[in-house]
Amino acid sequence: MLREITCAVVGHRFRLAQALTDQAQRLHCTRCRRSYAVLLDSSLPAVRWDADFHRLYAHYGVDVIYHPWEFGRTP
Secondary structure: OHHHHHHHHHOOOEEEEEEOOOOEEEEEEOOOOOEEEEEOOOOOOOEEOOHHHHHHHHHOOOOOOOOHHHHOOOO
């Protein structure tokens, strides 16, 4: 809970989790441990990554890869 509040106040500490396409990325916040979808050529903010995003990209042939560090485990 404190991590989410800190991110809301000072911002996320993003790390690139995966480049999904030429224009879309999945970012992971190392502070609050949440993932976000981002369009690179858009002024839209990062949107929380969820199962719907996973299914969307998987449907179009993107192999969505999750890393151990996204779940608090060291590589």
